[in-house]
Amino acid sequence: MTDCVLITGFEPFGGDDINPSWQVARALDGRRIAGRRLVARQLPCTFAAALSALDQALHGLPSPPQLVLALGLAGSRSAVSIERIAINVIDARIPDNAGAQPIDEPVVPGGPAAYFSRLPIKAISAGLLQAGLPAEVSQTAGTFVCNQVFYGLMHRLQAMPAIRGGFIHLPPLPEQAARHPGSRTLALDEQVRAIQLALTIALRREADLRQGAGAID
Amino acid sequence: MTDCVLITGFEPFGGDDINPSWQVARALDGRRIAGRRLVARQLPCTFAAALSALDQALHGLPSPPQLVLALGLAGSRSAVSIERIAINVIDARIPDNAGAQPIDEPVVPGGPAAYFSRLPIKAISAGLLQAGLPAEVSQTAGTFVCNQVFYGLMHRLQAMPAIRGGFIHLPPLPEQAARHPGSRTLALDEQVRAIQLALTIALRREADLRQGAGAID
Amino acid sequence: MTDCVLITGFEPFGGDDINPSWQVARALDGRRIAGRRLVARQLPCTFAAALSALDQALHGLPSPPQLVLALGLAGSRSAVSIERIAINVIDARIPDNAGAQPIDEPVVPGGPAAYFSRLPIKAISAGLLQAGLPAEVSQTAGTFVCNQVFYGLMHRLQAMPAIRGGFIHLPPLPEQAARHPGSRTLALDEQVRAIQLALTIALRREADLRQGAGAID
Amino acid sequence: MTDCVLITGFEPFGGDDINPSWQVARALDGRRIAGRRLVARQLPCTFAAALSALDQALHGLPSPPQLVLALGLAGSRSAVSIERIAINVIDARIPDNAGAQPIDEPVVPGGPAAYFSRLPIKAISAGLLQAGLPAEVSQTAGTFVCNQVFYGLMHRLQAMPAIRGGFIHLPPLPEQAARHPGSRTLALDEQVRAIQLALTIALRREADLRQGAGAID
Numbered sequence: 001m002t003d004c005v006l007i008t009g010f011e012p013f014g015g016d017d018i019n020p021s022w023q024v025a026r027a028l029d030g031r032r033i034a035g036r037r038l039v040a041r042q043l044p045c046t047f048a049a050a051l052s053a054l055d056q057a058l059h060g061l062p063s064p065p066q067l068v069l070a071l072g073l074a075g076s077r078s079a080v081s082i083e084r085i086a087i088n089v090i091d092a093r094i095p096d097n098a099g100a101q102p103i104d105e106p107v108v109p110g111g112p113a114a115y116f117s118r119l120p121i122k123a124i125s126a127g128l129l130q131a132g133l134p135a136e137v138s139q140t141a142g143t144f145v146c147n148q149v150f151y152g153l154m155h156r157l158q159a160m161p162a163i164r165g166g167f168i169h170l171p172p173l174p175e176q177a178a179r180h181p182g183s184r185t186l187a188l189d190e191q192v193r194a195i196q197l198a199l200t201i202a203l204r205r206e207a208d209l210r211q212g213a214g215a216i217d
Numbered sequence: 218m219t220d221c222v223l224i225t226g227f228e229p230f231g232g233d234d235i236n237p238s239w240q241v242a243r244a245l246d247g248r249r250i251a252g253r254r255l256v257a258r259q260l261p262c263t264f265a266a267a268l269s270a271l272d273q274a275l276h277g278l279p280s281p282p283q284l285v286l287a288l289g290l291a292g293s294r295s296a297v298s299i300e301r302i303a304i305n306v307i308d309a310r311i312p313d314n315a316g317a318q319p320i321d322e323p324v325v326p327g328g329p330a331a332y333f334s335r336l337p338i339k340a341i342s343a344g345l346l347q348a349g350l351p352a353e354v355s356q357t358a359g360t361f362v363c364n365q366v367f368y369g370l371m372h373r374l375q376a377m378p379a380i381r382g383g384f385i386h387l388p389p390l391p392e393q394a395a396r397h398p399g400s401r402t403l404a405l406d407e408q409v410r411a412i413q414l415a416l417t418i419a420l421r422r423e424a425d426l427r428q429g430a431g432a433i434d
Numbered sequence: 435m436t437d438c439v440l441i442t443g444f445e446p447f448g449g450d451d452i453n454p455s456w457q458v459a460r461a462l463d464g465r466r467i468a469g470r471r472l473v474a475r476q477l478p479c480t481f482a483a484a485l486s487a488l489d490q491a492l493h494g495l496p497s498p499p500q501l502v503l504a505l506g507l508a509g510s511r512s513a514v515s516i517e518r519i520a521i522n523v524i525d526a527r528i529p530d531n532a533g534a535q536p537i538d539e540p541v542v543p544g545g546p547a548a549y550f551s552r553l554p555i556k557a558i559s560a561g562l563l564q565a566g567l568p569a570e571v572s573q574t575a576g577t578f579v580c581n582q583v584f585y586g587l588m589h590r591l592q593a594m595p596a597i598r599g600g601f602i603h604l605p606p607l608p609e610q611a612a613r614h615p616g617s618r619t620l621a622l623d624e625q626v627r628a629i630q631l632a633l634t635i636a637l638r639r640e641a642d643l644r645q646g647a648g649a650i651d
Numbered sequence: 652m653t654d655c656v657l658i659t660g661f662e663p664f665g666g667d668d669i670n671p672s673w674q675v676a677r678a679l680d681g682r683r684i685a686g687r688r689l690v691a692r693q694l695p696c697t698f699a700a701a702l703s704a705l706d707q708a709l710h711g712l713p714s715p716p717q718l719v720l721a722l723g724l725a726g727s728r729s730a731v732s733i734e735r736i737a738i739n740v741i742d743a744r745i746p747d748n749a750g751a752q753p754i755d756e757p758v759v760p761g762g763p764a765a766y767f768s769r770l771p772i773k774a775i776s777a778g779l780l781q782a783g784l785p786a787e788v789s790q791t792a793g794t795f796v797c798n799q800v801f802y803g804l805m806h807r808l809q810a811m812p813a814i815r816g817g818f819i820h821l822p823p824l825p826e827q828a829a830r831h832p833g834s835r836t837l838a839l840d841e842q843v844r845a846i847q848l849a850l851t852i853a854l855r856r857e858a859d860l861r862q863g864a865g866a867i868d
Contacts, residue, residue, distance in 0.1 A: 078394065078400065078401045078402060079394065079399070084521075085521055085523075085547065085548065087548060087573070089518070089519075091571075104556065112548075113546060113547065113548040114519065114521060114546075114547040114548035115547055116547055128395070129396075132391055132395050133391055133392075134395050134400065134402055136398060136399075137525075139521070140573040140574040143573060174349055174350055174351055174403065175349030175350075177296070178348075178351050182295065182296070182353075183295065183296075184295045184402075185295060185401075185402070185403060186391065186402060187391075187404035187407050189404065189406065190391050301740070302738055302764065304735075304765060304790070306735070308788075329763060329764060329765075330763060330764065330765040330766055330767055331738060331763075331764040333764055339755065354742075356738070356791040356793060356794060357790040357791040359790065360790060512729065512828065512834065512835045513832070513833070562829070563829045564829075565829075567825055567826075567829055568825055568829050568834065568836055569829065570832060570833075608784055608785055608838075608841050609783030611729065611730070612779070612782075612783050612784055612785050612786065613780075615730070615787060616730070617729065617785065618729045618835050619785055619835075620836060620838070621825075621837070621838035621840065624825050624838055
């Protein structure tokens with residue numbers, strides 16, 4: 001079996017020239033975790049193009065992924081934030097990379113108000129904390145492109161019940177914090193370790209579930 | 218000439234089993250910067266013993282240090298905080314490691330209200346930011362053992378005008394942040410790089426000053 | 435027609451002996467806004483009893499309310515927070531007033547992931563800011579009893595499409611902030627003014643909509 | 652005896668059209684506390700003119716004041732902040748109202764590094780908290796015009812040992828917080844009550860001390 005894991009990260013946003021979500025995804029590209037190959041894809045930070053880029057990433061893989069983890073930057077977080085829920089709202093306080101700033105629009109017109117993550121968010125949070133990495137479950141992924149991608153992903157996965165999916169927000173990198181007085185930060189090494197561990201926990205949980213299901217069969 | 222640099226860090230405080238100030242000092246122990254050998258010494262986190270331990274460290278060196286840098290942990294800081302001023306106050310909101318909690322006492326009875334750092338605090342802050350490390354000049358080192366050591370150090374250095382001295386506060390390590398939800402953090406590697414760079418900047422400045430002085434002579 | 439407006443507030447929680455949500459509701463009890471009489475009811479701060487108390491409040495009125503506004507305390511907010519969305523999760527980090535601490539349970543088993551507020555949240559936020567009152571739209575009402583009541587309210591209102599409903603979180607009162615160093619706060623007078631204005635905006639909007647609908651008819 | 656109390660507040664700063672320090676001072680102007688008449692004077696928010704305006708205020712009174720309380724705005728504070736110490740540094744991160752932005756200059760060339768407040772800062776803080784008002788002792792008054800006035804005041808009072816003096820920072824008013832998302836705030840009524848109580852405590856302490864001294868004489 002050759003299932004893979006899709007990890008998405010965003011291009012740099014606004015004035016910044018790096019984005020930890022892509023730095024982390026790129027660092028993990030090609031590695032294997034629990035026998036699964038990790039494939040990283042970059043998404044544009046624009047409302048107009050992010051979801052079609054996600055579709056291309058999802059359908060451009062040799063086989064359907066077993067798990068999709070979307071990553072994003074949360075400028076005011078000091079901990080790796082495992083998101084619990086995506087909401088059907090786009091409400092941009094600042095323009096995206098294309099200058100668009102939609103206010104109070106749905107991600108998917110007529111879609112449900114929200115989708116829960118399909119990741120074991122509490123197990124991931126506990127595992128990271130036990131490994132000495134700052135982590136927390138977050139109740140809001142905001143209303144910008146990150147939440148749009150998270151909601152769009154979970155909406156697409158409604159038709160693919162076997163695929164796990166979710167979203168994790170990452171703190172700024174030290175070099176970003178150096179440009180924003182008072183900014184919180186987490187070093188790239190810790191971020192990569194955190195996401196690697198999050199994937200290990202999610203895939204192990206998945207294997208346990210499948211094995212359990214198999215035993216019943 | 219065999220001048221050295223004395224770096225002090227604190228033992229772990231309260232419930233924690235590590236203290237970044239000592240982790241960083243220990244990591245630098247024995248290294249050389251600008252031809253100077255770094256010597257690390259640990260200080261107890263008690264009002265009663267910290268300054269006598271500082272005295273032992275100062276006088277136990279083979280030769281007088283050219284520079285003394287005291288390090289401490291600031292639980293709520295996200296940036297390396299180069300302290301500007303030490304004040305003649307001890308005012309403990311929580312007990313020290315010996316259970317003592319003095320309120321509104323002077324560090325040195327009859328001493329001046331405050332001493333300024335003798336480090337090039339703006340040059341250090343700018344240098345760290347330029348290197349992509351979060352840093353800031355801080356206007357208060359608090360009123361706990363950190364400020365006591367800082368004030369006590371600068372008071373002792375009044376009699377040793379050739380010796381530079383100052384204090385830098387460090388953010389919690391990731392494993393500490395993992396135990397305190399919402400805590401800010403900076404990884405050990407970044408902290409060590411930051412202090413190494415701070416010392417390089419301070420010693421280079423010092424060399425420039427001496428050379429300048431020599432040229433005038 | 436004698437429609438009324440139901441405002442709920444919570445009993446004091448934990449160690450505190452007051453709760454701004456009830457102070458504000460009580461202060462508005464019996465007043466009239468846009469011809470509607472305000473009726474305040476207190477809810478217990480327990481997962482087991484809050485929603486049955488809400489039911490009693492809803493069904494104990496002489497006539498169905500035109501609008502239901504539930505209020506709660508948000509200890510870390512400095513602004514009046516108009517909540518956008520209620521989620522189908524109870525996840526208590528601390529015990530409620532009855533000592534219960536449910537983890538990752540649904541508010542309504544089998545219910546949708548979330549419900550949006552039926553209040554004009556952006557108009558309320560803008561109106562408060564224009565009146566010089568700190569306000570913001572919030573994307574999460576948390577996962578404690580506040581969110582449970584908000585979700586439970588919106589779930590009940592599914593069967594009552596003519597009734598507006600929503601939730602607003604209030605900052606701590608100054609006397610609460612005085613007991614919690616660093617706490618944010620807003621004075622009771624400002625809180626009462628803010629909720630009075632929020633109701634005025636919501637009822638005016640409602641009247642406009644009804645009038646508009648009538649004109650079309 | 653007709654001793655008075657001088658209270659200074661600042662003109663609005665930067666984009667704002669109000670400053671709580673002046674609103675509070677003005678509200679107290681002409682009132683009597685413990686038999687002393689309160690006199691309010693406004694100071695310009697410029698490094699060049701603030702201290703000469705303070706001199707005019709000090710020397711323009713019919714008789715020397717018994718106590719001088721300077722007030723200022725601290726944009727990021729949520730509590731009334733009773734300042735402990737003024738430092739001999741001007742270091743402006745932003746320009747003052749005249750466009751000047753001095754960096755690392757002394758308030759008084761050749762002056763001591765710092766002066767302590769002559770107010771009973773702990774008694775004031777405790778009294779405010781007991782009255783249900785958020786308050787704290789602060790270890791830094793910053794390095795802007797507020798600290799300049801505080802240091803300049805304490806420097807002048809060196810020659811007037813009978814006059815008490817100090818500085819208190821106030822949080823933003825609600826209408827200011829409404830213009831700055833996430834800003835902390837305290838209502839004007841609470842601010843006025845807080846400063847009135849602070850003065851009462853300071854004057855009562857002063858009277859006790861004088862009475863005590865008299866008894867010894």
